[in-house]
Amino acid sequence: MAALRRSGLGWVFVLPFLLVFAVFHLGPLLAGLGMSVTDMRNTDVASPLAVDPVGVQNYLRLADDEVMRRAALNTAVFVVTALPLTLALGLAAAVALNSGIARLPAAFFRLGYYLPHVTSIIGVAVAWKFLLEPEAGLVNRLLELIGVQGPAWLQNPATALPSIVVMTAWRSFGFDMVVFLAALQGIPRELYEAAHMDGAGRWQRFTSVTVPQLRPVILFCSVYSTSGFLQFLEEPLIMTGGGPLNSTVSASLAIFRQFGVGNYGYASAAATVLFTVIVALAVLQLRVGRAR
Structure with a gap:
């Protein structure tokens, strides 16, 4: 009886979260899945039950849509380049802050590195857009001071997406730094002392002690960042509008545009595919990470 009472009390505390999750997450997810197999448009909002089912036609259209294919490629390139860059910057900053910087400067640098992560992405994107202007940026x-003629970063298809990758890594690595720094401070000093006594140099101690001890944290940051990067939207929307020549259009931006023109069924199918990819990659990363 006591165990049942404790279980009931636990459900009382969990119930508010479950209600919020059902209304704002699970409900829209199921609604989007249902719309993805219909021809629903914005004109059907008044009578959503009158739409016609189309089965998997919306999903088949995705494979033939050149913009969607380009968006998928851009998103893949963005994740593959931004993820390791963000993790590397975050780990490097954490190691530097953990290596003996005085307490007050360390707190200052932690705040400075982390501040872009909590700053509005719209403000950051607008600021970087001005920084990368070809004439007045x-x-x-600064490049002119060393005799280099800088390109039109956001107007050139070859440099637009890499520019967004750099901006995203700069904005995001502060979160990874804070997590890595907390984990570094939890590594027993005895491990480093034992490695030093065995003749291991600084780089060997880093690769043989630090990295193995940080694997769970690296896995967490990797899953967290991958899920976020797969949904990047505001950066290309504000900085390039998806151009030039669709070189920066992302999967989320392409879906956003389809919703904007009223293709709710088609946009829902694309969103369902993106959601499936996010879940699949998260599960894959967790399985590989746990196995190692």
């Missing part, structure tokens, strides 16, 4: 002005 600060980046090209």
Whole structure:
């Protein structure tokens, strides 16, 4: 009886979260899945039950849509390049802060590195858009000081997506730094002392002690960042509008545009595919990470 009472009390505390999750997450997810197999458009909102089912036609259209294919490729390139760059910057900053910087400067640097992560992405994107202006941007002005003619970063298909990758890594690595720093401070010093006594150098101690001890944290940051990067939307929307020549259009931006023009069924199918990819990659990363 006591165990049943404790279980009931636990459900009382969990119930508010379950209600919020059902209304704002599970409900829209199921609604989107249902719309993805219909021809629903914005004109059908008043009578959603009157739409016609189309089966998997919306999903088949995705394979023939050139913009969607380009968006999928851009998103894949973005994740593959931004993820390791963000993790590397976060780990490097954490190791530097953990290596003996005085307490007050360390707190200052932690705040400075983490601040972009909590700053509005719209504000950050607008600021970087001005920084990368070909004529008056600060980046090209600095390059002129060393005799280099900077390109039109966001107007050139070859440099637009890499520019967004760099901006995203700069904005995001502060979160990874904070997590890595907390984990580094939890590694027993005895492990480093034993490795030093065995003749291991600084790099060997890093690869043989630090990295293995950080594997669970690296896995967490990898899953967290991958899920976020697969949904990147505001960066290309604000900085390039998906151009030039669709070189920066992302999967989320392409879906956003389809919703904007009223193709709810088609957009829901694309969103369902993106959601499936996010879940599948998260499960794959967790399985591989846990196995190692």
